[in-house]
Amino acid sequence: MMANGHLEDPSKASQMVENCTADIITLGKGALANHNWPVKVKNDELLAIFDQEKILRPNATIKDFELVD
DSSP: OEEESSSSSSSHHHHHTTTOOEEEEEEEHHHOOOHHHHHHHTOOOOOOOOOOHSSOOOOOOOGGGOOOO
């Protein structure tokens, strides 16, 4: 059984697996905010909070040579 949705909280995710509510969990926002979520959780590091404006906002810089005259 796979569980998904608001499982970026390690204690909630762990509890679901320990209670056999889920065999595996998937991450969406938690993984987007923390590309190394499993390592951070294992090392008891602070997890970044998902910030839609920072994470999903394109950050493109147009270089001079890319401009058409």
